[in-house]
Amino acid sequence: MHRSKLRAVAVLLASCAAAPTTDAAPAAACDRLFTRALADNAAIATLANLLDAAPKRLSGSPGYDDAVAWAMAQMRAMGLHNVRAEPCTVPIWRRGVELASIAGNGRQLRVTALGGSVGTGDDGIMAEVVEVRSFEQLAALGDAARGKIVFFNRPMPRALRRTGSAYGEAVPQRSNGAIEAGKAGAVAALVRSMTTAIDGHPHTGAMSYAEGVPQVPAAAIATADAEALSALLQRGPVHVRLQLTCATVGEGPGANVVGELTGSERPDEVVVVGGHLDAWDLGRGAHDDAAGCVHALEAVRLLQATGLRPKRTVRVVLFANEENGLRGAKAYAAAHRDEAARHVAAIESDAGGFTPLGFTCSLRDAAAEAVRRRLLPLQDFGAGAFLPGAGSGGADLGPLLALGVPCYGLLVDGQKYFDYHHTAVDDLPAVHERELALGAAAVAFAAWTLADG
Amino acid sequence: MHRSKLRAVAVLLASCAAAPTTDAAPAAACDRLFTRALADNAAIATLANLLDAAPKRLSGSPGYDDAVAWAMAQMRAMGLHNVRAEPCTVPIWRRGVELASIAGNGRQLRVTALGGSVGTGDDGIMAEVVEVRSFEQLAALGDAARGKIVFFNRPMPRALRRTGSAYGEAVPQRSNGAIEAGKAGAVAALVRSMTTAIDGHPHTGAMSYAEGVPQVPAAAIATADAEALSALLQRGPVHVRLQLTCATVGEGPGANVVGELTGSERPDEVVVVGGHLDAWDLGRGAHDDAAGCVHALEAVRLLQATGLRPKRTVRVVLFANEENGLRGAKAYAAAHRDEAARHVAAIESDAGGFTPLGFTCSLRDAAAEAVRRRLLPLQDFGAGAFLPGAGSGGADLGPLLALGVPCYGLLVDGQKYFDYHHTAVDDLPAVHERELALGAAAVAFAAWTLADG
Numbered sequence: 001m002h003r004s005k006l007r008a009v010a011v012l013l014a015s016c017a018a019a020p021t022t023d024a025a026p027a028a029a030c031d032r033l034f035t036r037a038l039a040d041n042a043a044i045a046t047l048a049n050l051l052d053a054a055p056k057r058l059s060g061s062p063g064y065d066d067a068v069a070w071a072m073a074q075m076r077a078m079g080l081h082n083v084r085a086e087p088c089t090v091p092i093w094r095r096g097v098e099l100a101s102i103a104g105n106g107r108q109l110r111v112t113a114l115g116g117s118v119g120t121g122d123d124g125i126m127a128e129v130v131e132v133r134s135f136e137q138l139a140a141l142g143d144a145a146r147g148k149i150v151f152f153n154r155p156m157p158r159a160l161r162r163t164g165s166a167y168g169e170a171v172p173q174r175s176n177g178a179i180e181a182g183k184a185g186a187v188a189a190l191v192r193s194m195t196t197a198i199d200g201h202p203h204t205g206a207m208s209y210a211e212g213v214p215q216v217p218a219a220a221i222a223t224a225d226a227e228a229l230s231a232l233l234q235r236g237p238v239h240v241r242l243q244l245t246c247a248t249v250g251e252g253p254g255a256n257v258v259g260e261l262t263g264s265e266r267p268d269e270v271v272v273v274g275g276h277l278d279a280w281d282l283g284r285g286a287h288d289d290a291a292g293c294v295h296a297l298e299a300v301r302l303l304q305a306t307g308l309r310p311k312r313t314v315r316v317v318l319f320a321n322e323e324n325g326l327r328g329a330k331a332y333a334a335a336h337r338d339e340a341a342r343h344v345a346a347i348e349s350d351a352g353g354f355t356p357l358g359f360t361c362s363l364r365d366a367a368a369e370a371v372r373r374r375l376l377p378l379q380d381f382g383a384g385a386f387l388p389g390a391g392s393g394g395a396d397l398g399p400l401l402a403l404g405v406p407c408y409g410l411l412v413d414g415q416k417y418f419d420y421h422h423t424a425v426d427d428l429p430a431v432h433e434r435e436l437a438l439g440a441a442a443v444a445f446a447a448w449t450l451a452d453g
Numbered sequence: 454m455h456r457s458k459l460r461a462v463a464v465l466l467a468s469c470a471a472a473p474t475t476d477a478a479p480a481a482a483c484d485r486l487f488t489r490a491l492a493d494n495a496a497i498a499t500l501a502n503l504l505d506a507a508p509k510r511l512s513g514s515p516g517y518d519d520a521v522a523w524a525m526a527q528m529r530a531m532g533l534h535n536v537r538a539e540p541c542t543v544p545i546w547r548r549g550v551e552l553a554s555i556a557g558n559g560r561q562l563r564v565t566a567l568g569g570s571v572g573t574g575d576d577g578i579m580a581e582v583v584e585v586r587s588f589e590q591l592a593a594l595g596d597a598a599r600g601k602i603v604f605f606n607r608p609m610p611r612a613l614r615r616t617g618s619a620y621g622e623a624v625p626q627r628s629n630g631a632i633e634a635g636k637a638g639a640v641a642a643l644v645r646s647m648t649t650a651i652d653g654h655p656h657t658g659a660m661s662y663a664e665g666v667p668q669v670p671a672a673a674i675a676t677a678d679a680e681a682l683s684a685l686l687q688r689g690p691v692h693v694r695l696q697l698t699c700a701t702v703g704e705g706p707g708a709n710v711v712g713e714l715t716g717s718e719r720p721d722e723v724v725v726v727g728g729h730l731d732a733w734d735l736g737r738g739a740h741d742d743a744a745g746c747v748h749a750l751e752a753v754r755l756l757q758a759t760g761l762r763p764k765r766t767v768r769v770v771l772f773a774n775e776e777n778g779l780r781g782a783k784a785y786a787a788a789h790r791d792e793a794a795r796h797v798a799a800i801e802s803d804a805g806g807f808t809p810l811g812f813t814c815s816l817r818d819a820a821a822e823a824v825r826r827r828l829l830p831l832q833d834f835g836a837g838a839f840l841p842g843a844g845s846g847g848a849d850l851g852p853l854l855a856l857g858v859p860c861y862g863l864l865v866d867g868q869k870y871f872d873y874h875h876t877a878v879d880d881l882p883a884v885h886e887r888e889l890a891l892g893a894a895a896v897a898f899a900a901w902t903l904a905d906g
Contacts, residue, residue, distance in 0.1 A: 039612035159492035161834055161891070196887065355808075355866050357835070381614055382810070382838075382866075413808050413835075413866060415887040434649065434868040438614070 030377035030445045032306045037441035040305070043298040044433035046074070047353070050293065051284040051428055058115075059254045059278040059321040059328070060092035067277050071257035071293070071318050078301055080259030080316065088331035090254035090321040091116070095281060096245030098219065099124070100190070102232070103239035109229065110200055110222040112282060113246040114174060114191065114207040115324045117218045124243030125149075125217075127187050131233050135172070135180050146185035149240055151192075151233075152177045153226050156418065158196040163414045164351070167194055167421075171205070178218040179210045188242055189218040192226040195418040200224045203422045204280050206324050217244045254278075254320040256328045261300050263451065265311035270339065271451040272315050272346035272405075273299055273443055276322030276396055283426040287417065291353030291436060292394075293318050295410065298440035299447055308444075310451035312344060319396040322350070326395060333399030340403035345450040347408040348394025349443055352420075353431045354412040356442035358385025360393040362407040371406075374449045383442045385411050408450075410443055483830035483898045485759045490894035493758070496751040497886035499527070500806070503746065504737040504881055511568075512707045512731040512774040512781070513545035520730050524710040524746070524771050531754055533712030533769065541784035543707035543774040544569070548734060549698030551672065552577070553643070555685070556692035562682065563675040565655040565735060566699040567627060567644065568777045569662075570671045577696030578602075578670075580640050584686050588625070588633050599638035602693055604645075604686075605630045606679055609871065611649040616867045617804070620647055620874075624658075631671040632663045641695055642671040645679040648871040653677045656875045657733050659777050670697045707731075707773040709781045714753050716904065718764035723792065724904040725768050725799035725858075726752055726896055729775030729849055736879040740870065744806030744884060744892070745847075746771050748863065751893035752900055761897075763904035765797060772849040775803070779848060786852030793856035798903040800861040801847025802896055805873075806884045807865040809895035811838025813846040815860040824859075827902045836895045838864050861903075863896055 037043065054067035068085055075083040093116055100109040103126055113119075130145050132138045133154040138145060152173035156166040174191045181189040193203035202220040209215045219242065221229070232238050257277060263269065275292020279285025296316045303309060320328030336343070347359075358378060361368050368388035378384045392401040393409020401407045413435075420426040490496065507520035521538055528536040546569055553562040556579055566572075583598050585591045586607040591598060605626035609619040627644045634642040646656035655673040662668045672695065674682070685691050710730060716722065728745020732738025749769045756762060773781030789796070800812075811831060814821050821841035831837045845854040846862020854860045866888075873879040 034614060035612045038614065041611060158494065158887075159488045161487060161491065163887075355868055385835075415808055415891070416885055419885075432869055432872075434611075434616075438868070 026449060027377040027380070029308055029448060030381065032308065033302050033444045034381050034438065034441040036302055036306050037437040038434060041433055041437060042301065043294050043436045043440045044431065046298060047286065047290055047294045047431060047436060048428055050290050051286060055284045056281050057277065057279050057285065058281045058323065059090040060252050061281065064254065064278060068255050068257055071277060074297060075257065075259035075316065080300065081262050083259040085255035085257055086332065086335055088254045088256065088320055088327045089251050090327045091248055091325055092250050092252045093248045093324065094246060097243055099243045100219065101241050103241055109225045109240065110202050111190070111219040112202040112204045113244045114218040114220055115204055115280065116207050116248060117178065117244060117246055118215045119244045119246050120188065120217045120242055122245060124241055125187055126239055126241045129190070129229065129233060129238045129240050131230055138180055138184055141184065148186050149188045149190055149242065150177070150181040150184065150186045151190045151229065153192045153230055155192065156194060156196045163196065163418050166196060167418060170194060174205050174220065175207060178207050178216050179213050182213040182216045186216060188216050191218060191220050193220045193223050194421065195223055197419050198223045198227060199419070201423045201425060204282055205422045217242065219244060254327060256320050256332050257318040259316050261303060261309065261314040263311050263313040264309050267313050269312040269342050269344055270315050271312055271344055271447050272317050273447050274317040274319055274396060275349050277318040278321055278323055280323055280422045282422065282424045284428070286427050286431050287352035287420050288422065288426055289322065289350050291431060291439070292349035294436065295349040295440045295443045299444035302441060302444040303448055308448050310448050312451040314447050314451050322396050329396040329399050333403055337403060340405060343400060343405040345408060346397050346400045346405050347443060347446055348397050349410040349439060350394045350396070351410060351412045351414055352417045353436040353439055354414060354417065355435045356383040356439040357411040357413060358383050359411060359446055360387040360390035360409040362391055362393065362401055364389040374453055375446060378442060378445060387411065408446060410439060412439060479902060480830040480833070482761055482901060483834065485761070486755050486897045487834050487891065487894040489755055489759050490890040491887060494886055494890060495754065496747050496889045496893045497884065499751060500739065500743055500747045500884060500889060501881055503743050504739060508737045509734050510730065510732050510738065511734045511776065512543040513705050514734065517707060517731060521708050521710055524730060527750060528710070528712030528769065533753065534715050536712040538708035538710055539785065539788055541707045541709065541773055541780045542704050543780045544701055544778055545703050545705045546701045546777065547699060550696055552696045553672065554694050556694055562678045562693065563653055563655050564672040565657045566697045567660040567671040567673055568657055568733065569660050569701060570631065570697060570699050571668045572697045572699050573641065573670045573695055575698060577694055578640055579692055579694045582643070582682065582686060582691045582693050584683055591633055591637055594637065596638070601639050602641045602643055602695065603630070603634040603637065603639045604643045604682065606645045606683055608645065609647060609649045616649065616871050619649060620871060623647060627658050627673065628660060631660050631669055632666050635667040635669045639669060641669050644671060644673050646673045646676050647874065648676055650872050651676045651680060652872070654876045654878060657735055658875045670695065672697060707780060709773050709785050710771040712769050714756060714762065714767040716764050716766040717762050720766050722765040722795045722797055723768050724765055724797055724900050725770050726900050727770040727772055727849060728802050730771040731774055731776055733776055733875045735875065735877045737881070739880050739884045740805035740873050741875065741879055742775065742803050744889060745802035747889065748802040748893045748896045752897035755894060755897040756901055761901050763901050765904040767900050767904050775849050782849040782852050786856055790856060793858060796853065796858040798859050798861060799850050799853045800863070800896060800899055801850050802863040802892060803847045803849070804863060804865045804867055805870045806889040806892055807867060807870065808888045809836040809892040810864040810866060811836050812864060812899055813840045813843035813862040815844055815846065815854055817842040827906055828899060831895060831898060840864065861899060863892060865892060
């Protein structure tokens with residue numbers, strides 16, 4: 001055999017690492033978790049309970065306290081250890097009246113304030129609308145946007161299969177549109193809702209202001225109305241009346257909710273499983289992120305029910321204020337900085353309660369490969385996708401990733417996610433009991449194998 | 454290197470066949486098809502058009518003629534060649550009044566006649582109900598079922614991840630329940646609907662009779678009512694009134710609809726892509742199987758739109774009478790028996806318009822492996838699952854498989870399929886535009902690679 005052939009064989013052998021090989025015991029554990037999740041069908045009832053107990057739970061609102069109370073009671077009822085609320089401070093932002101219409105004919109536009117926006121004042125504003133599809137286009141307008149409402153109308157690119165990638169391309173106009181509008185001397189920002197669908201309900205979400213830039217009100221407009229407004233602008237100037245009485249009114253207390261399944265051999269070592277307990281206030285946040293909270297809680301229940309108690313502690317962390325500040329995530333990392341090295345993994349589910357496909361992983365190379373092999377049994381359950389080098393896998397895990405904790409995010413079939421995301425229709429009927437249960441089983445297996453290995 | 458080591462390497466190399474390796478050109482073709490499918494978003498409009506043109510299209514009903522007319526017009530508008538209706542003969546079965554209630558309190562039970570059932574007579578019947586969960590349990594009753602209504606109440610086992618497998622376990626009571634009830638001297642069969650959900654709408658479907666066994670009426674009962682009836686039976690005897698005026702009224706004409714994208718180099722060689730044009734009459738059959746018909750039509754449109762015209766002919770076949778007789782499938786195989794050897798593949802989509810996961814394949818071993826490699830580009834689009842040795846992959850392909858044609862079935866994420874299957878709610882809102890488009894792209898790529906290679 002020539003040396004070159006040997007090298008070719010070596011390369012092939014290395015690529016063989018990608019071929020599935022599964023130990024019997026982990027495969028059996030995986031099967032037990034998925035079978036139990038579907039047979040018990042408990043996840044959907046837990047989800048319904050959370051939505052009923054705390055239908056409106058934006059952090060900083062009274063409803064968030066209901067969510068904390070529910071989560072603590074739920075964890076205690078499950079027999080988790082060290083159940084507690086870990087405090088943090090959160091912004092308090094109140095939604096108010098939100099109205100928009102086309103001046104002249106009075107046609108209503110379906111809008112909602114972006115979270116954190118200043119208001120227009122009780123009398124509202126009226127101004128001409130100027131449409132752009134990029135910040136570059138806005139900058140090129142120069143003074144032409146002064147005194148106007150900037151209408152950011154870049155669609156999420158529907159041709160991208162991963163809807164999260166499409167969101168990533170379009171969302172800067174929501175996050176930073178008010179800043180750019182303020183810089184341009186505009187009086188408000190009107191942002192096309194973040195969805196590939198053409199629908200009639202606005203999608204809210206976080207926005208920000210920058211030091212030294214005038215703060216202008218910012219609202220999302222339903223995509224159907226964005227299309228109509230754009231068509232109208234083709235015909236000539238359009239003025240819009242906009243009234244938003246939202247306001248940030250200071251800061252107040254918030255809390256992450258934490259509870260543990262204590263490890264049997266190395267209780268000081270921790271695998272975090274989590275989601276965020278807060279949600280935007282338009283709907284009940286069934287997918288975003290009640291589903292993630294339920295995935296974490298149900299994962300631990302499945303470990304209890306199947307007797308798969310791992311060697312390390314599995315810690316459920318339901319984070320506060322993911323949607324508008326990440327204060328819960330930052331507070332958790334600060335409070336647990338000293339035990340960061342004993343966090344062997346952190347797993348978040350924040351992509352919806354859809355059919356699970358696999359996990360992202362912050363690790364790379366050999367470290368990632370070792371984890372990929374541990375997760376191979378998920379292949380038989382349709383959840384074998386594995387994306388290494390993928391960052392935190394969830395916004396709440398960013399601060400832990402910065403401390404060196406290996407982070408994982410549940411991947412799900414997200415084709416429909418942005419139909420519901422941050423809207424009034426993100427409610428119980430949007431979640432399927434079997435898909436939700438499968439996600440919980442996937443999180444349970446990942447937590448078990450990372451906490452037990 | 455020892456011989457044993459060489460053998461070990463050989464084994465490893467063989468297992469390397471499972472590692473993904475993708476040629477650039479097929480990968481680029483796959484990307485073009487998926488990107489175009491999502492960008493154009495045409496599939497959902499085609500689906501809506503079919504549902505509007507032929508909302509009720511059980512073969513043997515006048516509505517089926519509307520479906521044939523629509524399909525031929527659609528194919529002609531697309532510029533397909535050799536568009537034609539290929540005739541077959543189908544049973545004509547008419548649904549009528551269908552009512553059931555609990556004698557004594559009059560509580561209504563939500564029922565629907567199983568397709569092909571005889572009626573009860575206009576006056577209906579009233580009889581005591583006896584509940585069983587298996588044919589063995591019914592046989593063990595001996596004469597105790599005589600004169601009664603046999604209530605087959607075996608649930609689809611929800612713990613199975615593949616809902617199709619769960620269906621397979623429970624569906625014999627629907628297919629053959631009337632035969633077994635007839636043998637036992639019962640007066641009717643009442644069958645728990647085929648779904649893992651507990652819902653309030655009955656799911657119809659095919660049933661059969663056997664020579665020499667008395668024909669008794671058979672109806673499906675909504676699972677919620679099945680649960681309630683079962684609970685009532687725990688407390689004592691229950692009598693049910695049942696009225697079904699359905700009847701088989703002979704046979705009549707039906708037709709498969711066929712059209713072709715002629716191959717550029719070997720036009721006499723054929724890849725069939727198909728679904729079934731008929732549907733149960735309770736809803737509009739959006740998933741079952743308008744989605745499959747649209748997958749086939751849209752797949753060919755995508756090949757046209759992307760300029761990926763394959764060497765062999767891609768023949769769209771929309772089959773008649775899949776639901777209650779397979780007469781269309783049998784007629785197609787009989788009419789094309791002489792060219793069976795020139796059918797290089799047949800692909801059916803009959804599992805719903807959900808996110809595509811991959812394909813089943815009737816081939817095994819090396820032949821299957823060669824196809825698996827050709828389909829590898831689908832992995833990057835979440836549709837890389839490949840199940841060899843899996844039979845026809847669609848009921849309509851059974852007669853072609855028997856003629857030696859390699860057969861493929863589109864695999865989709867079927868967690869929700871049996872929520873809609875054979876019910877009034879299998880309608881447009883149950884289908885998601887992006888998921889439907891992705892399925893069409895998967896069929897398009899499979900058809901292209903099998904027709905071009």
